Amino acid sequence: MAKAKAQSFSETLADLVVGTSVENTISSVGTIQSFGDGIARVAGLDDVQAGELIDLGENQLGLALNLDKGSVGMVALGRTTKLGAGSVVKRTGRILSIGVSDEVIGRTLDALGRPLDGKPAITPKKMMLLERIAPGVMTRKSVTVPLQTGIKAIDAMIPIGRGQRELIIGDRAIGKTAIALGTILNQADQDVICVYVSIGQKASSLAQTKQILEERGAMGYTVIVAATSAETAAQQFLAPYAGLAVAEYFLDQGKDVLIIYDDLTKHAQAYREISLLLRRPSGREAYPGDVFYLHSRLLERACRLNEKHGGGSITALPIIETQANDVSAYIPTNVISITDGQIYLETDLFNAGIKPAINVGLSVSRVGSSAQIKAMKQVAGTMKLDLAQYRDLQAFAQFSSDLDDKTKSQLDRGERVSSVLKQGWDTPLKVEEQIVVIFAAVKGYLDTIRLDAIQDWEAAFVDFMRTTQSNILRSIASEKKITDEVTEQLVEAVAGFNTMHPEFQLES
Amino acid sequence: MDIQLPQILFQIVNFSVVVGALTYLLYKPVQKVLEERATRIEESQRAAEKILSEKNAIDELKKQSEKEARKQAAQILEDAKKDAEKLAHDLTTKAQEHAKAQLLKVQTEWQEQKKELVRDLRQQFADAVVKTTAKIGMSMDKKAHMTLIDEELESLLKRI
Amino acid sequence: MVVTVTTAIELSEKYQTQIKTAILKKHPKATLDFVVDQAIIGGIIVRFGSKELDASLRGKLNQISNQISTAL
Numbered sequence: 063m064a065k066a067k068a069q070s071f072s073e074t075l076a077d078l079v080v081g082t083s084v085e086n087t088i089s090s091v092g093t094i095q096s097f098g099d100g101i102a103r104v105a106g107l108d109d110v111q112a113g114e115l116i117d118l119g120e121n122q123l124g125l126a127l128n129l130d131k132g133s134v135g136m137v138a139l140g141r142t143t144k145l146g147a148g149s150v151v152k153r154t155g156r157i158l159s160i161g162v163s164d165e166v167i168g169r170t171l172d173a174l175g176r177p178l179d180g181k182p183a184i185t186p187k188k189m190m191l192l193e194r195i196a197p198g199v200m201t202r203k204s205v206t207v208p209l210q211t212g213i214k215a216i217d218a219m220i221p222i223g224r225g226q227r228e229l230i231i232g233d234r235a236i237g238k239t240a241i242a243l244g245t246i247l248n249q250a251d252q253d254v255i256c257v258y259v260s261i262g263q264k265a266s267s268l269a270q271t272k273q274i275l276e277e278r279g280a281m282g283y284t285v286i287v288a289a290t291s292a293e294t295a296a297q298q299f300l301a302p303y304a305g306l307a308v309a310e311y312f313l314d315q316g317k318d319v320l321i322i323y324d325d326l327t328k329h330a331q332a333y334r335e336i337s338l339l340l341r342r343p344s345g346r347e348a349y350p351g352d353v354f355y356l357h358s359r360l361l362e363r364a365c366r367l368n369e370k371h372g373g374g375s376i377t378a379l380p381i382i383e384t385q386a387n388d389v390s391a392y393i394p395t396n397v398i399s400i401t402d403g404q405i406y407l408e409t410d411l412f413n414a415g416i417k418p419a420i421n422v423g424l425s426v427s428r429v430g431s432s433a434q435i436k437a438m439k440q441v442a443g444t445m446k447l448d449l450a451q452y453r454d455l456q457a458f459a460q461f462s463s464d465l466d467d468k469t470k471s472q473l474d475r476g477e478r479v480s481s482v483l484k485q486g487w488d489t490p491l492k493v494e495e496q497i498v499v500i501f502a503a504v505k506g507y508l509d510t511i512r513l514d515a516i517q518d519w520e521a522a523f524v525d526f527m528r529t530t531q532s533n534i535l536r537s538i539a540s541e542k543k544i545t546d547e548v549t550e551q552l553v554e555a556v557a558g559f560n561t562m563h564p565e566f567q568l569e570s
Numbered sequence: 571m572d573i574q575l576p577q578i579l580f581q582i583v584n585f586s587v588v589v590g591a592l593t594y595l596l597y598k599p600v601q602k603v604l605e606e607r608a609t610r611i612e613e614s615q616r617a618a619e620k621i622l623s624e625k626n627a628i629d630e631l632k633k634q635s636e637k638e639a640r641k642q643a644a645q646i647l648e649d650a651k652k653d654a655e656k657l658a659h660d661l662t663t664k665a666q667e668h669a670k671a672q673l674l675k676v677q678t679e680w681q682e683q684k685k686e687l688v689r690d691l692r693q694q695f696a697d698a699v700v701k702t703t704a705k706i707g708m709s710m711d712k713k714a715h716m717t718l719i720d721e722e723l724e725s726l727l728k729r730i
Numbered sequence: 731m732v733v734t735v736t737t738a739i740e741l742s743e744k745y746q747t748q749i750k751t752a753i754l755k756k757h758p759k760a761t762l763d764f765v766v767d768q769a770i771i772g773g774i775i776v777r778f779g780s781k782e783l784d785a786s787l788r789g790k791l792n793q794i795s796n797q798i799s800t801a802l
Contacts, residue, residue, distance in 0.1 A: 079794065079798065082794045084794060085793075086785045091777065108780040108781075152782075444757055530653065696798040699791070715739045719772075724784035
């Protein structure tokens with residue numbers, strides 16, 4: 063048996079060799095004139111295209127970025143140790159592209175589509191170009207379907223729709239990535255594919271993120287494209303485009319995709335590094351002249367397509383890190399002017415214990431309530447106004463004993479509504495659960511609850527609604543609005559819950 | 571006593587006039603007032619009785635609603651218990667499915683590893699082929715080289 | 731335009747002139763350069779300008795190797 067197997071083995075091998083077809087190849091070559099810092103000047107390569115991949119030998123690739131008369135400026139993608147002056151490099155004929163197939167879901171890839179999670183390489187079904195022209199005006203549709211983040215403060219007052227670009231901006235260590243991850247975790251049953259692009263992050267943070275996503279089962283609908291800070295600047299520069307190419311593969315299939323760029327500040331810095339090494343002229347803050355175009359062409363490709371073109375959408379959540387809350391720096395102002403709104407996180411709020419530290423006054427969603435279901439509009443309509451009035455009155459809070467009753471009640475109500483908006487980053491709420499909690503808050507059912515017991519009240523209340531009043535939740539979820547009947551039931555339920563739990567009540 | 575008779579008569583007449591006047595002016599109104607008073611007392615008594623009966627009715631209602639509330643609370647408790655049981659059942663089925671999924675995961679991982687091994691083997695074989703043929707090439711004599719070069723040159727020059 | 735001809739063994743003068751004439755017929759302005767490199771194992775590589783025609787054994791073996799390792 064073994065002998066027969068060995069025989070057939072050698073026969074198969076012989077067949078393999080005989081079955082190959084060999085021909086004389088003609089290829090376009092060039093010689094490296096100088097090589098340093100990951101940048102090479104190549105003589106020859108007369109007919110190379112801009113943005114084309116170049117074979118450096120040893121399975122390494124380079125990217126032709128500068129086409130000058132007589133030489134080509136090339137960026138090496140990956141660690142190249144054997145290159146030097148005089149080395150021969152060849153054109154591949156491939157414009158920068160990444161092979162994608164349906165099995166890319168759940169995988170972790172680098173900017174060139176190579177696997178980083180130790181599993182076998184992807185067999186590409188389609189080669190997606192990294193640089194593609196954004197969909198034109200006539201192929202788009204306006205944003206009307208909500209993308210539920212699971213975070214009350216965002217879904218109620220700064221709603222995000224599918225196909226929108228919403229910037230998450232704030233200082234370091236303030237919860238930007240937490241909001242992004244919370245949104246991914248909430249897409250478990252929303253039929254949305256998530257792409258998380260990690261640019262210049264620590265490898266340990268990426269490993270942590272991946273572990274969290276795996277534990278919560280989010281890898282079943284998420285792709286991670288990563289260029290950690292140990293990768294070359296060229297890979298960090300390409301990572302967002304690679305992530306977007308993967309997202310566009312699913313967009314072409316008519317699916318809804320969420321893509322998160324974490325973060326674009328490091329992306330701009332990597333591009334600045336490459337441009338300076340390529341001797342391109344520098345401008346403000348030493349960034350090259352086309353750093354706006356770098357981000358605008360990336361974010362313009364996030365869109366919602368009309369039915370004729372598949373009806374899919376890509377929602378982009380870029381993250382920008384500011385220094386000392388300075389939103390008037392170069393890159394933040396650029397990206398703010400490109401996106402359809404921003405979620406502004408402040409250190410003062412974070413230190414005061416308000417997490418997520420969203421400044422509702424400065425945060426904007428230019429799509430607004432067209433991306434909210436009617437039920438949410440019904441309850442959250444006045445919440446933003448109430449909070450604004452509360453903020454104005456906050457300065458008088460220390461005089462609470464000398465205030466008239468109306469002001470005092472406004473302060474109390476504002477405090478309770480603010481408190482209800484606090485949320486753990488990994489506890490997303492379904493939209494119907496958010497609606498019943500906000501309903502209780504704005505209709506005054508929290509006015510008799512102790513301020514420090516509001517988080518416990520909320521947890522107990524959501525539990526109560528889920529177990530005994532699930533018909534109310536189901537009705538809101540299916541009808542997408544609160545009918546009069548449901549309003550009555552809801553009032554009864556909240557009042558009943560309050561009487562059943564006197565431990566949360568204020569001492570009267 | 572002879573003057574007394576007209577006087578007495580006058581007194582009697584006077585008295586009867588006074589009595590008559592009093593009856594008409596005083597007695598009747600006073601009686602009316604007394605009657606009114608009596609009716610008023612009767613009315614307020616009736617009103618008090620009515621209020622008392624209403625109070626009793628409300629007390630009844632209160633007792634009834636308390637009973638209702640207690641019944642509802644018991645019902646809610648029942649439902650909660652039922653839901654808790656259902657939840658426990660769901661959790662067990664979920665745990666079973668999770669175990670099945672884990673098994674499947676391990677199986678697919680093994681398949682992937684097998685594929686990887688085959689790929690590795692292929693690559694090693696390809697390298698071996700190249701090395702052996704390279705060896706052969708080294709041992710080619712000048713004549714063999716020149717024949718090879720002649721062949722290739724012909725086709726090459728056509729393409730330049 | 732520089733044309734480089736690479737072979738694994740030294741070519742005779744006669745042969746070199748043969749190649750020169752053949753190439754100059756198609757590209758009159760070419761300057762020829764003959765290189766000996768054993769690493770190509772056998773056969774010939776002609777590079778003219780930035781285009782390279784690979785008819786060497788090494789190139790053929792690399793192709794076989796690639797085709798086998800990526801075959802399914």
